Amino acid sequence: MQRSLREVIYRLTILFIGLIIAHLGVTLFLLTELGADPFNVFVQGIFRTLSHTTDILTHGYTHMAVCVVIIVLFWVIDKSYIKIGTIVCMIFGGPIIDFFTRLFENAVHSELPFSVRVLVLAAGCVILAFGMSIVIKSDAGAGPNDLVAIVISDKSSKPFGRVRIIVDFCFVAVGFLLGGAVGIGTIISAFLVGPIAGLFLPFSEKLVKRIIPG
Numbered sequence: 001m002q003r004s005l006r007e008v009i010y011r012l013t014i015l016f017i018g019l020i021i022a023h024l025g026v027t028l029f030l031l032t033e034l035g036a037d038p039f040n041v042f043v044q045g046i047f048r049t050l051s052h053t054t055d056i057l058t059h060g061y062t063h064m065a066v067c068v069v070i071i072v073l074f075w076v077i078d079k080s081y082i083k084i085g086t087i088v089c090m091i092f093g094g095p096i097i098d099f100f101t102r103l104f105e106n107a108v109h110s111e112l113p114f115s116v117r118v119l120v121l122a123a124g125c126v127i128l129a130f131g132m133s134i135v136i137k138s139d140a141g142a143g144p145n146d147l148v149a150i151v152i153s154d155k156s157s158k159p160f161g162r163v164r165i166i167v168d169f170c171f172v173a174v175g176f177l178l179g180g181a182v183g184i185g186t187i188i189s190a191f192l193v194g195p196i197a198g199l200f201l202p203f204s205e206k207l208v209k210r211i212i213p214g
Contacts, residue, residue, distance in 0.1 A: 008084075008140070010212050015085040015138035016092070018204075022131025022143065023093055027100035028124030030059070031108035032117040035183030037128060038168035038175070038190050039145045040097075042066070045178025059101075063094030070144050074151070081151055085141020093143060121185045129193050133200035137208045145171065149194070160201075164194025 003011075029037050036044055040063070047062040067090030075082050108120055136142055142150055149164040156163070168190040176182045 007212060011138045011140035011208075012085055012088065014208055014211060015135050015140040016088060018131045018134030018138060019089055019092060019143070020096060020131070022128050022135060023096040024100055025124040025126070025128025025131060027097055027104060028108060028120050028127065029185050029189065030097070031101065031104055032112075032121045032124070032185060033110040033181070033183075034117055034121050035185030035187070035189070036181055037193065038171040038186065039143075041175035041180035041182055041186055042171040042178075043175070043180070045175035045180035048179040058094075058098055060094035060096075060098035063097060064091060067091065067093060067144055070147065074147060078151065081142075081147060083141040085135075085138060086143075086147060087141065089135065089141055089143040118184070121188065124185075125188055125192055126196060128189070129196035130200050130204075132193070132197040133204040134207070136197070137201060137204040139208070159198070161195040161198035164197070165190060168194065 026037055026040060029035070030040060035041070040059075043059065043063045043066055046066060047057060047059050050057055050062065071082060071087060071090050108117075110117070112120075132143065132146060136146055136150070145164065145167055149160060149167045152158070152167065153160045153163040172180075172182060172186055172190055
């Protein structure tokens with residue numbers, strides 16, 4: 001069924017809000033320096049590899065470049081999964097991380113007590129999962145790990161949460177080999193973000209249905 005322009009705008013707005021929430025969680029992960037969420041371990045690995053040859057890249061711009069490559073790959077594989085919101089997620093995710101990093105880098109850093117950083121990391125895990133669930137249920141697109149997990153989940157009929165764990169570990173493995181930061185935060189994220197997002201999905205679905213004009 002074709003959506004009205006008004007509904008598309010509502011869904012894209014919801015997606016963008018979810019994207020901002022999710023990347024606030026990502027930023028908290030990165031700033032604790034206890035590792036990173038799986039996709040950003042992958043991005044860090046690529047960033048650190050490329051930074052040996054250029055100094056103009058930031059983590060955010062590398063994030064954007066990797067996402068553009070993923071969009072192209074999935075467009076070739078099955079373009080039905082590439083929605084306008086997916087492109088929004090891919091392009092704006094990196095700059096949002098850069099923005100939040102500048103905003104919170106003086107408040108969250110590696111010199112804080114370990115226990116405080118773990119609490120910040122846990123908060124980031126929940127915030128990221130909640131933002132992810134909103135993005136997914138906006139039905140306007142998805143971020144990179146979600147996109148990969150959604151496609152695999154759909155094609156294999158396996159639960160999203162379980163597939164997301166496998167996808168996350170693949171990103172971690174490749175990112176680690178390229179020099180990405182892996183720590184307690186990475187382990188917590190890989191095991192918990194997908195399942196927690198799965199728990200948030202029913203709530204986010206109800207929320208989206210209430211907001212979208214019927």
